[in-house]
Amino acid sequence: MNTVSDKVKSYYRYHALIYDATRWLFLFNRKKAIEKLSIQPSDTVLDFGCGTGLNFKYIMQRSKNLTGIDFSNDMLDKAKKKFPGVRLVETDIVSGKIGITADKIICTYALSLIDDYENAVINMKNHLRSSGMLVLLDFSKLYGALKFAYPLLDWWLKHHKVNAEIPYEKILKKYFRNVNVETFHSGYNVIATASYPLE
Numbered sequence: 001m002n003t004v005s006d007k008v009k010s011y012y013r014y015h016a017l018i019y020d021a022t023r024w025l026f027l028f029n030r031k032k033a034i035e036k037l038s039i040q041p042s043d044t045v046l047d048f049g050c051g052t053g054l055n056f057k058y059i060m061q062r063s064k065n066l067t068g069i070d071f072s073n074d075m076l077d078k079a080k081k082k083f084p085g086v087r088l089v090e091t092d093i094v095s096g097k098i099g100i101t102a103d104k105i106i107c108t109y110a111l112s113l114i115d116d117y118e119n120a121v122i123n124m125k126n127h128l129r130s131s132g133m134l135v136l137l138d139f140s141k142l143y144g145a146l147k148f149a150y151p152l153l154d155w156w157l158k159h160h161k162v163n164a165e166i167p168y169e170k171i172l173k174k175y176f177r178n179v180n181v182e183t184f185h186s187g188y189n190v191i192a193t194a195s196y197p198l199e
């Protein structure tokens with residue numbers, strides 16, 4: 001059966017080969033998103049949808065207690081070669097049980113690839129301590145000066161199986177006490193910060 005997950009995995013089988021060489025061109029703001037987490041040296045950190053581990057070096061400057069999660073073994077193989085000391089778990093963001101309760105969770109440019117993004121948020125929330133924080137970085141909808149370019153960007157994002165219209169604030173407010181959603185570059189990017197998970 002060729003499910004959406006199969007298609008995404010198959011896409012990353014090939015894109016794993018060129019991922020690190022190409023993504024700096026259009027995946028912005030990862031450092032800014034990691035700074036929002038205020039990671040402390042003692043923090044346990046989970047990177048959901050970690051891919052080839054492009055966040056790892058910035059996270060590990062702050063805490064070494066890091067686990068990367070992804071369902072693409074091709075992407076994880078790249079991460080493993082670059083960061084042999086990082087624990088990696090091959091599983092689905094929506095349903096995977098990591099067996100770790102984290103202080104901080106990051107998910108960059110992965111939620112937008114998941115049809116069932118609400119259950120992905122719930123699963124990540126269920127891996128957080130009561131004082132924990134989740135940061136999401138992804139694409140969103142262009143506005144203002146760049147609004148005219150949205151149909152083209154939307155076409156390009158859909159071609160790459162990306163949903164840039166997730167209602168971050170609405171979803172996160174259902175599951176977290178404190179939520180802050182900021183957009184950057186006329187909406188090209190969104191960083192959503194959610195802390196104090198609700199029961």
Ligand SMILES: C[S@@+](CC[C@H](N)C(=O)[O-])C[C@H]1O[C@@H](n2cnc3c(N)ncnc32)[C@H](O)[C@@H]1O
Binds near residue numbers: 023030071
């Ligand atoms: C665009 S890449 C982002 C990788 C990394 N977070 C980054 O910022 O460079 C998306 C990653 O999410 C992973 N992914 C997508 N849907 C997933 C799911 N349901 N469960 C686990 N991983 C998933 C893909 O395999 C891919 O490695």
